[in-house]
Amino acid sequence: xxxxxxxxxxxxxxxxxxxxSSIRRNMPLSVGLGILWLVAMVLxxxxxxxxxPYGITxxxxxxxxxxxxxxxxxLGTDELGRDxxxxxxxxxxxxxxxxxxxxxLSAVFGTALGFAAAQFRGFVEHLVxxxxxxQAALPFLIISLAVLAFFGSSMVLLVCLMGFYGxxxxxxxxxxxxxxxxxxxxxxxxxxLGATPARVYLRHILPNVASTLIVSMTLTFPEIILMESGxxxxxxxxxxxxxxxxxxxxxxxxxxxRAPWIMLAPAxxxxxxxxxxxxxxxxxxxRLDPTVR
Amino acid sequence: xIRFVLVRVMRAxxxxxxxxxxxxVVLRMSGDPAEVMLGPDVPQNVIEAFRKSWGLDQPLWIxxxxxxxSIFTGDFGVSMRDKAPALQLVLERVPATLQLTVPAxxxxxxxxxxxxxxxxxxxxxxxxxxxxxxxxxxxxxxSFVMGLVLVLIFSVTLGVLPSGGQETWLHGILPTLTMSVxxxxxxxxxxxSAMIEVMGQPYIRTASAKGLKWRDVVWGHALPNAAVPIVTxxxxxxxxxxAGAVVVESIFSWPGIGRLLIVSVSNRDLxxxxxxxxxxxxxxxxxxxxxxxxxxxxxxxxxSPASH
Numbered sequence: 369x370x371x372x373x374x375x376x377x378x379x380x381x382x383x384x385x386x387x388x389s390s391i392r393r394n395m396p397l398s399v400g401l402g403i404l405w406l407v408a409m410v411l412x413x414x415x416x417x418x419x420x421p422y423g424i425t426x427x428x429x430x431x432x433x434x435x436x437x438x439x440x441x442x443l444g445t446d447e448l449g450r451d452x453x454x455x456x457x458x459x460x461x462x463x464x465x466x467x468x469x470x471x472x473l474s475a476v477f478g479t480a481l482g483f484a485a486a487q488f489r490g491f492v493e494h495l496v497x498x499x500x501x502x503q504a505a506l507p508f509l510i511i512s513l514a515v516l517a518f519f520g521s522s523m524v525l526l527v528c529l530m531g532f533y534g535x536x537x538x539x540x541x542x543x544x545x546x547x548x549x550x551x552x553x554x555x556x557x558x559x560x561l562g563a564t565p566a567r568v569y570l571r572h573i574l575p576n577v578a579s580t581l582i583v584s585m586t587l588t589f590p591e592i593i594l595m596e597s598g599x600x601x602x603x604x605x606x607x608x609x610x611x612x613x614x615x616x617x618x619x620x621x622x623x624x625x626r627a628p629w630i631m632l633a634p635a636x637x638x639x640x641x642x643x644x645x646x647x648x649x650x651x652x653x654x655r656l657d658p659t660v661r
Numbered sequence: 662x663i664r665f666v667l668v669r670v671m672r673a674x675x676x677x678x679x680x681x682x683x684x685x686v687v688l689r690m691s692g693d694p695a696e697v698m699l700g701p702d703v704p705q706n707v708i709e710a711f712r713k714s715w716g717l718d719q720p721l722w723i724x725x726x727x728x729x730x731s732i733f734t735g736d737f738g739v740s741m742r743d744k745a746p747a748l749q750l751v752l753e754r755v756p757a758t759l760q761l762t763v764p765a766x767x768x769x770x771x772x773x774x775x776x777x778x779x780x781x782x783x784x785x786x787x788x789x790x791x792x793x794x795x796x797x798x799x800x801x802x803x804s805f806v807m808g809l810v811l812v813l814i815f816s817v818t819l820g821v822l823p824s825g826g827q828e829t830w831l832h833g834i835l836p837t838l839t840m841s842v843x844x845x846x847x848x849x850x851x852x853x854s855a856m857i858e859v860m861g862q863p864y865i866r867t868a869s870a871k872g873l874k875w876r877d878v879v880w881g882h883a884l885p886n887a888a889v890p891i892v893t894x895x896x897x898x899x900x901x902x903x904a905g906a907v908v909v910e911s912i913f914s915w916p917g918i919g920r921l922l923i924v925s926v927s928n929r930d931l932x933x934x935x936x937x938x939x940x941x942x943x944x945x946x947x948x949x950x951x952x953x954x955x956x957x958x959x960x961x962x963x964x965s966p967a968s969h
Contacts, residue, residue: 497672498672498675498676498679499679501672501675501676501679501949502676502679502680502683504945504949505676505677505679505680505942505945505946505949506680506683506938506941506942506945507901507904507905507941507945509904509907509908510904510907510922510937510938510941511683513907513922513923513926514684514687514926514934514938515687590801594801594803597803597805598803598804598805598908601803601805601908602907602908602911602923614803614805617805617806617809618805621809621912624809624812624813624817625817628813628817631809635803635806635809635810638803638806639801639802639803639806642801642803643797643798643801646797646800646801647797650797
């Protein structure tokens with residue numbers, strides 16, 4: 369019957385044998401690979417301008433649609449002879465920047481609303497919950513389609529729109545956690561000491577609930593990448609001449625039969641990136657999040 | 662119980678109202694439909710006449726009231742493009758979309774839940790790891806990549822299945838497969854974690870300690886308790902039966918709601934977009950409501966006023 373109670377409920381008391389070896393012992397191989405891939409992606413995004421062999425709009429009309437594997441163009445070229453590798457590197461940067469910005473926006477926005485609901489209760493709380501219901505009632509893709517197509521697509525609008533993705537989860541989590549934190553002694557005691565609500569929430573409650581929120585961020589991040597690439601794929605996200613992973617897949621689709629590598633390269637990157645974040649996020653959740661189990 | 666139902670119904674109604682307002686605000690504030698429909702070279706008096714005939718010359722709040730009134734009387738407006746009633750245009754497309762989404766939903770349920778439950782009952786086994794890996798893969802592959810890869814394999818390379826259109830049932834295979842992959846992964850993962858959580862509860866230990874057969878413990882005690890979180894996800898999937906196929910329809914040129922939405926959005930066909938938004942939100946809200954009520958039935962603890 370011992371197997372019924374998962375071992376994870378036991379606190380790790382024997383973690384004293386050095387940080388590195390404990391990481392090696394506790395981290396599955398898949399998570400390690402995931403972290404490596406993510407680090408590589410971030411480095412690519414940061415140094416995109418340095419490592420890109422060609423400009424993203426630089427055409428080489430003599431070698432159009434050349435297959436991957438050539439020394440001149442490692443991942444081949446597209447229909448205008450633009451280097452797929454260079455465009456891929458630039459796309460990784462743009463997609464990561466959008467997803468990162470949007471994740472931060474939605475975390476801040478959602479957490480703030482959740483705290484506000486917990487602080488004021490009553491009408492504010494009902495309003496926030498009604499907004500969250502509204503967000504959950506319409507699939508995000510449909511909302512984005514309506515907004516983007518009617519206002520036209522621009523980078524700022526895209527990031528802001530993506531920044532609304534998943535805010536309702538942070539709001540619900542933050543509200544729940546803040547309410548239960550309010551019932552615990554530490555929050556009440558700093559209120560008694562005369563701290564302002566802002567101070568109580570930012571300095572005392574936020575650090576205590578941060579791990580759960582960070583885990584939600586790792587869950588939202590890949591979904592935002594998928595959402596952005598989906599919109600770009602449909603031609604409503606990132607607009608040319610800028611290039612993102614989804615928009616490369618979208619344009620590569622037309623050359624699916626003759627030059628599948630145009631589409632396969634960004635598709636592979638999307639897959640590995642979202643896969644890595646999911647693996648790492650799951651692992652983090654199991655370690656950090658006190659609300660599961 | 663009555664109070665529980667009333668609160669849920671009220672919230673559903675408020676949500677629908679919010680969606681209606683959102684549709685109105687976004688679509689009306691974003692530009693002048695008259696100029697978009699008629700083009701830039703049309704003389705001013707034609708534009709004025711167009712605005713008048715569509716009621717666009719009235720103040721915004723009068724337009725809003727008129728809009729609410731017409732929706733409550735079942736009038737969703739007329740498509741500015743086809744001059745046909747918007748509701749009719751949208752409803753015509755519903756069967757095509759359901760042809761894809763309903764079989765996909767059935768596939769998701771038939772594969773996802775058993776796989777997750779099996780994995781949970783054989784934790785840490787080879788099968789468990791396999792299910793987790795496939796499940797994560799399933800929902801991290803974007804549907805447009807999945808669709809294109811399937812086309813590449815089955816249409817381009819093997820040449821056994823058509824890559825687009827709606828002529829025969831063969832045309833439906835690839836889109837249905839594409840759509841179900843992600844959902845299978847999500848359901849498998851949710852069922853797995855729900856089952857694992859339930860299997861750790863004291864009542865399961867009690868049930869097996871009092872000598873019940875393992876099968877009775879699983880079917881009689883564990884599964885009903887694991888059903889609540891699974892029902893949430895299934896409810897969400899049922900709610901997105903109508904709207905869940907936008908990307909897939911666009912890949913496979915399937916003439917459903919999703920394609921209609923994209924076309925109407927790029928033509929700024931206000932009435933049709935509004936109608937789709939409302940129908941999509943309506944199905945979602947109704948299925949969420951159904952899930953909420955189902956919870957109350959599945960789990961009596963949630964019925965008590967203290968929990969909400």
